[in-house]
Amino acid sequence: MTEALVHRFIPNSSPGMREAMLAEIGVDSVDRIYEEIPAGLRFEGKLDLPHAPMSEADVGRLVSAALERDRTAAEYLSFLGAGCYDHYSPALLGEVMGRSEFLTAYTGTEVTDHGRFMAMFEYQSMMGDLLEMDVVGSAVYDGATASGDALQMASRVTGRRQLVLPELIDPDRFRVMLNYLDPWFDVVRVKHEPATGIIDLADLRAKVSERTAAVYLENPGYLGVVETQAAEISRIAHAKGALLIAGVNPTSLGVLAPPGQYDCDIACGDGQSLGLPMACGGTRLGILACKNEDRFTRALPMLMVGILRTSVPGERAYTSHALFHRIFYGTREAARSISGTSAFLMAIGAGVYMALLGPRGMRDLGATNMQRAGYAMAHLNKLPGVRAPVFAAPHFNEFLVDFSATGRSVADINQALLQKGILGGKDVSVEFPEFGQVALYCVTETRTQAEIDWLVHVLAEVL
């Protein structure tokens, strides 16, 4: 039956081609070739999946109909963030990321994919300027895997096994990191100051030692707090010969100190916030960067696009092919890296975003996010029984709202908000029970004053 199947994705499936090509090969049936699979292992049954191919129109209708059942964050009024952010996505991103050549290229070389590697070099360069770091890798899977890679790198560079991590990090991200660290490393958690949410320096000093490979900080942290002591934390780590790793949100770096400003050794983060779609949390961009020292660069477990010369004086080759020895394509198990196909298309999109915004736009973006979040905190804090933010510290675009004094649970309040078409902040009372009934609210440049006012109004009603 499949002998006659003509399929729109298979050019040679038009009538007569199969016989002609099998004749060239010298077999009467493709089954002769499949005899390479031992008889007992060849599957000849029917599977429980649709048998016949489906037309483009029918596939489109069916899949769209299923998706119609979703209600998107855009159809609600959403204050969800916690690692997936609703930022404005400039029209050019869609145009560039949709270009067939970028969409469908894969490996390529400097002579065939000059433009793609140039775009990747520019992404690395712009990210480097945003971070003030000299070496930026092409891409890893997402922010969580980038953190894991950064921790592994630090241990390889220093030859030490202990990693010092703050208490207040995203528990899901921490679980990813733990997988990257097991069974190689020990993790020590450092306390935060109860009032401000920033790292407790006395506790940090007590825990950092000559055994410490790196101190990892997040700026802003999972709960939106700006780590204002990054420079001091950096000095404490370096005094013991440990490295400083900073996990950052790139949209904050127009206003917040970039990692390079506090002598950070390895920076990591997630680039989805750079105008890339939320896409239900999928298709993200892991950022990894380091100082331009051979010991760091050699440990970067990913592709990097650099400029090499060619045989023509003055000509640049944008290339990643010289550098395979650091990853599994070059050295298999010795590399111990696990990043293969990662997120180049996302990096190209993030590059378009940074280029469009430029230095002024990145500053405005950072400032607007802080302002809108600041406005929301101030007005939420006026509600009876509501405290926002929980921590007395600068925040970027996320903050904890404490509802404990209302006598209501976050789950209960979020349910009431949902009835009014509002997605309240992420309920983190389960992750951090010590803070009571708290929710993590996110306000980006896309939330208007009227929308924030509406949230406050509805909360006043439902509380």
Place this chain on the structure above:
Amino acid sequence: MVKTFEPGVEAERMTRYGEIDTGYRAPRWHETTLYEQSRPGTVNQILPSIEPELAAETTGIVDTLPAAARRAVPPALPEVSEPEILRHYIRCSQMTFGYDSGSNVGVGTCTMKYSPRLNEEIARLPKLRDLHPLEPEAALQGVLELMYGLRNWLRELAGMDEVTFQPRGGGHGAYTDALMIRAHHRARNQNHRDEMITCAVSHPCNPAAAAAAGFRVISLYPDPVTGEIGIEALRAAISPRTAGIMVTAPYDTGVFDSKIAEYARLVHDAGGVVSLDQANFNGVMTRMRAGDLGADMVHFNLHKTFSTPHGSYGPGACAVAVKEGFVPFLPVPLLRFDGESYHLDHDLPLSIGKVGTFLGMVPNVVKAYAYVLAMGQDGLRAASEWAVINNNYLIRKLLEVRGLAISYPNRRKLQEARFTLRKLFEDTGVTTTDFNYRLADFGVATYFESHVPRIIDEPVTPEPTEGQSKRDLDRFIAAFHQISAEAYREPEIVKTAPHRCIVRREVHDYRSLTEVPFTWRVWRRMHGDGQPG
């Protein structure tokens, strides 16, 4: 100063071989980086404006940051207008050889196939694009239904019981497998099992993933005649310390190891776990099932076999399918269906936990769903058959090329094959890399040579897939004939190739990576602004 044209460079790059007709000349712009096009003060108005009242209330909020926490110097990003930025990226895309750009037969192990554009439209639908992963499950029923649908189909195709979409790519899938194998042995107090067996012609992500999870790797080499590991070699490698085996089927050589079910039995008898890498699934869909072979777990690359597409090197996506006994170890959340609605189950006490954020590469899972729907079981079977027919046609024709031979010649190959240009190299001094650079002059994608270790000299590993026409294959074959003839007649043509591409080949004369600029800020320090070095 912005330099738009460099006559000296242009004259230097032309060689007398550039006029040999290859039927193609790469599009080449004299395109500088955005940094070299920057004009200070250029601003694009992109972001939402801020309301006067909100601005008044919050002005100066940035100044409340302590100085040390504030950015001291604005980022040195390029300042370029919107139309110029678009034109720059359009030119960059034109200087990129995508799957759709021309004949794309050569990239073995990568499964370059057509990516349906409907699926790109679907991924751009607001109903998918604007979903937040932390929305209530009730708001995500549509997308979860599609993911669960693909889960059901992959169970069937794999002959397995459960599926996760948490891994982000093939290497990450192998890593997920390695973590589950580790968790399995720990749960049974078998911590001494610290050795993972793999094959040297399995994808390098298998040994790398095993090593990353803490295993010592034992690599078995294929028999030079059969291309298989062989029972005796495996027996010798198995010990009480064996944690499992991680192998690719078919291998990257196109050989299907006929003993694979026996390997699975041997490893199981020794208390180990069997993980199958089906990055090369494209030639065997509906023809074999990993579960029937005795595998405990298998991974599929959705950006390869299921067309999602390759995205310049990601975002990819991976599905790992497992047998019942390994369900407890799967990463969370797990998709569940109770007959009425879909749920995200985070409550797996023995789970390896998280390997990445949120729900996985959701848009690509939806694209893969749409792909399977468009193909159906019959279409998938036909696609595999055509991947195999196209490959065997290619083999038949390429073996007529002077200086080229195939590895394991007594074996029929499935979706790809590894050739060797050893004879051509011995006769002419032309290497496979020279040959490949010359191929780029012909408007066909350059081929994949080989993963390491290179047990075949001067390797060539094409994989035509079902997505290429006979005309595409013939174009590739004709280019091979012409290049071989050039190598025997005037090897300089090939050794100095390419001649009709965007740039000449790179020169590796750096001593340390610190001499290679990976960002413009380093380039500028080395060379000054916009001046080619």
